[in-house]
Amino acid sequence: MTQLTIAPGVSRTLKNHVSLSQTVQNSFSMAWRGLLEIRRTPEQLIDVTLQPIIFTLMFSYIFGGAIAGSVQDYLPLLIPGILVQTVITTSVVTGIQLREDMDKGVFDRFKSLPIARIAPLAGALLADTARYAIATTITFVVGFLMGYHPAGGFGAVVLAALLVIACSWAISWIFAFFGVIARSASSVQGISFLVLFPLTFLSNAFVQPDTMPTWLQAFVNVNPVSHLVTAVRDLANNGVFGADAWLALLGAAVIVAIFAPLTVRAYMKKA
Amino acid sequence: MPASPTGDWAVEAHGLVKVFGDNRAVDGVDLSVRTGTVYGVLGPNGAGKTTTIRMLATLLKPDGGEATVFGHDVRREAQIVRQLIGVTGQYASVDETLSATENLVLFSRLNGLGRAESRRKSAELLEEFGLSEAAKRPLKNFSGGMRRRLDLAASLISQPPLIFLDEPTTGLDPRTRSQMWDTIRRLVATGSTVLLTTQYLDEADQLADRIAVIDRGIVVAEGTSDELKHSVGSASLLLRLTDAASLERARHAIQDVLGVESVLSPEAGRITAPMSDPDSITDLLIRLRADGIQVAELAVQQPTLDEVFLALTGHTASDEETAGDGTTTGAASGADNGLAHEPELETAK
Numbered sequence: 222m223t224q225l226t227i228a229p230g231v232s233r234t235l236k237n238h239v240s241l242s243q244t245v246q247n248s249f250s251m252a253w254r255g256l257l258e259i260r261r262t263p264e265q266l267i268d269v270t271l272q273p274i275i276f277t278l279m280f281s282y283i284f285g286g287a288i289a290g291s292v293q294d295y296l297p298l299l300i301p302g303i304l305v306q307t308v309i310t311t312s313v314v315t316g317i318q319l320r321e322d323m324d325k326g327v328f329d330r331f332k333s334l335p336i337a338r339i340a341p342l343a344g345a346l347l348a349d350t351a352r353y354a355i356a357t358t359i360t361f362v363v364g365f366l367m368g369y370h371p372a373g374g375f376g377a378v379v380l381a382a383l384l385v386i387a388c389s390w391a392i393s394w395i396f397a398f399f400g401v402i403a404r405s406a407s408s409v410q411g412i413s414f415l416v417l418f419p420l421t422f423l424s425n426a427f428v429q430p431d432t433m434p435t436w437l438q439a440f441v442n443v444n445p446v447s448h449l450v451t452a453v454r455d456l457a458n459n460g461v462f463g464a465d466a467w468l469a470l471l472g473a474a475v476i477v478a479i480f481a482p483l484t485v486r487a488y489m490k491k492a
Numbered sequence: 493m494p495a496s497p498t499g500d501w502a503v504e505a506h507g508l509v510k511v512f513g514d515n516r517a518v519d520g521v522d523l524s525v526r527t528g529t530v531y532g533v534l535g536p537n538g539a540g541k542t543t544t545i546r547m548l549a550t551l552l553k554p555d556g557g558e559a560t561v562f563g564h565d566v567r568r569e570a571q572i573v574r575q576l577i578g579v580t581g582q583y584a585s586v587d588e589t590l591s592a593t594e595n596l597v598l599f600s601r602l603n604g605l606g607r608a609e610s611r612r613k614s615a616e617l618l619e620e621f622g623l624s625e626a627a628k629r630p631l632k633n634f635s636g637g638m639r640r641r642l643d644l645a646a647s648l649i650s651q652p653p654l655i656f657l658d659e660p661t662t663g664l665d666p667r668t669r670s671q672m673w674d675t676i677r678r679l680v681a682t683g684s685t686v687l688l689t690t691q692y693l694d695e696a697d698q699l700a701d702r703i704a705v706i707d708r709g710i711v712v713a714e715g716t717s718d719e720l721k722h723s724v725g726s727a728s729l730l731l732r733l734t735d736a737a738s739l740e741r742a743r744h745a746i747q748d749v750l751g752v753e754s755v756l757s758p759e760a761g762r763i764t765a766p767m768s769d770p771d772s773i774t775d776l777l778i779r780l781r782a783d784g785i786q787v788a789e790l791a792v793q794q795p796t797l798d799e800v801f802l803a804l805t806g807h808t809a810s811d812e813e814t815a816g817d818g819t820t821t822g823a824a825s826g827a828d829n830g831l832a833h834e835p836e837l838e839t840a841k
Binding site for chain 2: 235251262325335
């Protein structure tokens, strides 16, 4: 072994805390690992590639005529809605994969390294934004091919996409939390869809809420998903970054502020 | 007394306890590992070895007791402890989907090395552990031995002064095992302190300066390997004859030369006897030749883990669970070189 002699424990400078810059750096290293894993196992991307295509086609041809008179007229309403719904659904997979990942031996090493405790989680979630970006792009492309022409222009569409990705990243902390506390990957799926279905369908994603009963409208109007959908519509269709966009961002920040510490704590407890 | 200023003690643990449900997996373990030595924790499956190591390596929170690594508390100063240790788990703690290089680069980056330095360090370690050719291959195609070597390489990135090895050779074939031993010896030569667990007395004997025998969550014996072996008698003789008719005469010869009562093994024609001095085997052989007794097979073997356990705890290691694929190939000492080795356990006593 060509190694030099090892510096003894007492003569090293040591810190018992992790600085913010180190936390960020650790998280990016972990995100790099996540991206490599996605590249190695491209079959994991089936959901983010096929789901946007199938859902967009299905919803527009089934409901287009009934809701907006024609498929063409339904697209400006539907595409932002289906975009939000698809990408948020994708974030459930983040929790499931995290659960599977945590059972691997490599997490023992992560825990034994002098890195920020949040890094393995934040890194995994960060890498998954690549998945959200794929789902977002495909949804818009399918929309364009079907004849959707967002009036807001290209820049506004990109901004809308970034907004959706950012909010989904925030929401993925909820599912990451379930991922950490759950016993198995399949139970994560169970809990997550139970939360997700009411949240995405009881919103303005597919229809305007004024046809709903008033008590339901009340919920739909406070549902953060509705605000996100409205924000995307404003941006893509009118090029306006309005109050709903700010509300969506605020909601995202609140979710991260609550669920990131909860998740890290649960993760440490499992350690 | 914590000896942090001098760094004499790499590990000091007092009364460590870990409870899982109503199972007291570790029930008051005391360990003191002197800096620069190899310390072996020996015990059967389920004895609490891994749990003990996981607590010392900050992977598990102890439910009771105190433990320090170079004077730093594993609970209060966990982050400091993590900067001083390398951990190689029982099941390879490397990422299966990444290649060997990618694994080492990732762990280098996490250890705070720059991009270029990480690449350099990874290449260096792969070279050192004979993994350069497999560097780009995905780990799925790695053999058990290669995986362990990569795992160990990953633990050495930050050149930690203390390395935990949890059953480093379990499941490896004898050749890979001895390679692993060489690697561990070289590691110690660079100044590392090593705390390893093992199910094999032979392994502890080969590598460790001191050994703690652990059973059902407590340390039942502690000392150098010689001290431990003397507590069970240093060796045992195994003799098989070509002609079963001369068995009684052979037992007589053993009685005369070694001064001990021999035992007829269940398998016909085999005699076993405890030995205090392996050297007296020469006298016995001369006597057997003089008596015209023909020897088919003869072996002097170390006390097995089972025998150590039996002596220390009053029950065999395999009572709990089979002690792995288990028997240590009994290269006892130079005295029996060239003689047949019988690696079988003889639990019937």
